[in-house]
Amino acid sequence: MDRRTALAGLSSLSIGAALGSLGDARAAHGSADRTPGKLRKLATEEAFTVPEVAEALRRVVRAGGSNLDLPVLATIYDAPAGTQPRFLSELLDVDERRIADMDRHGVDVQVLSLTAPGVQMFDADTATSLAIVANDRLAEIVRRHPARYAALASFAPQDPARAVKEMERSITHLKFNGFIVNSHTNSEYLDQPRYWPILEAAEALDAPLYIHPRAPSDGMAAPFRDYRLEGAAWGYGVETGTHAVRLMLSGVLDRFPRLKIVLGHMGEALPFWMWRLDFMAAPGARAAGRTNQLKPSEYFQRNFTITTSGVEDPLALRYCIDKIGADSIMWAIDYPYQPTAPAVSFIESAPMSEADRDRIAYKNAERIFRVTARA
Ligand code: MN
Numbered sequence: 001m002d003r004r005t006a007l008a009g010l011s012s013l014s015i016g017a018a019l020g021s022l023g024d025a026r027a028a029h030g031s032a033d034r035t036p037g038k039l040r041k042l043a044t045e046e047a048f049t050v051p052e053v054a055e056a057l058r059r060v061v062r063a064g065g066s067n068l069d070l071p072v073l074a075t076i077y078d079a080p081a082g083t084q085p086r087f088l089s090e091l092l093d094v095d096e097r098r099i100a101d102m103d104r105h106g107v108d109v110q111v112l113s114l115t116a117p118g119v120q121m122f123d124a125d126t127a128t129s130l131a132i133v134a135n136d137r138l139a140e141i142v143r144r145h146p147a148r149y150a151a152l153a154s155f156a157p158q159d160p161a162r163a164v165k166e167m168e169r170s171i172t173h174l175k176f177n178g179f180i181v182n183s184h185t186n187s188e189y190l191d192q193p194r195y196w197p198i199l200e201a202a203e204a205l206d207a208p209l210y211i212h213p214r215a216p217s218d219g220m221a222a223p224f225r226d227y228r229l230e231g232a233a234w235g236y237g238v239e240t241g242t243h244a245v246r247l248m249l250s251g252v253l254d255r256f257p258r259l260k261i262v263l264g265h266m267g268e269a270l271p272f273w274m275w276r277l278d279f280m281a282a283p284g285a286r287a288a289g290r291t292n293q294l295k296p297s298e299y300f301q302r303n304f305t306i307t308t309s310g311v312e313d314p315l316a317l318r319y320c321i322d323k324i325g326a327d328s329i330m331w332a333i334d335y336p337y338q339p340t341a342p343a344v345s346f347i348e349s350a351p352m353s354e355a356d357r358d359r360i361a362y363k364n365a366e367r368i369f370r371v372t373a374r375a
Contacts, residue, residue, distance in 0.1 A: 047115035068215035090336035127156035267306035
């Protein structure tokens, strides 16, 4: 029986029912006729660098030491001739291969940020001036490609007063979309009072602070020195998740209740930890003589947004949608460290409603980073 025969055999009632259910399917899944290439995509954790910062990182590598970021930095910034991996040239390129890669895979916008560890391994003066150089350069990049890039500002936590000045300049003058910080600075964390001016400025400027990973701080480094545990496989998430838990348990979010924080890598595993954090945090705080206004899960819901960078697991995403809601999740690639094609295929095909897909692929990023379509 061919298709026409089959259709002719249907009563008008059953055809109507069939069309009705097709309509229901459309309503449930948004535009059912969408082809994958038409989904708007804003990638929110995309790395770049400038030659001055790359050169300064090469000097840090050559100075040596025990810092756990050094092994990865050595492979990127001080590789022996002929063995250099592709990352450095891709980090430096914003006009050619990067845009070709975005075009090839239908990525509309990359939210650019200075790659980890940013300026956080330099002395305070060098860090402060290189943050300004990187931000000025990033502003020029966005001016050259206003429809393709948005920008997160760097600052030097080593000097909180000058960091605040640069944070203000980058939002009010350079019109950036938020801030990036790469977890600890000299093994210190943002909940410590000397860094409160930075949190206060981010809140006052109403711009999100993306806490991006770097390797574990000195005090917890030892077990991560084996098996390359310090990096993306495990250490980055432990370090950055710990930073976020410190912000939640320290009570600092009672002081800055409107602070917006973004975490990559599917929330650095924290959505999975919410029940246990809630169960255990209150007795811990009482024992320490401290009372926080909210439970960890309530701070997480109020103050945090996560991105999917580097975790292209549909089940992990499903869990996060159910746990914290699709409004709190943004798509990211982690270019150039992660390949674009599978990140795109992930957001285009992971099981979720089409309304949620629109939120995660671009709508949340447009709202949270205030990305407007720029001609
Ligand atoms: Mn990254």
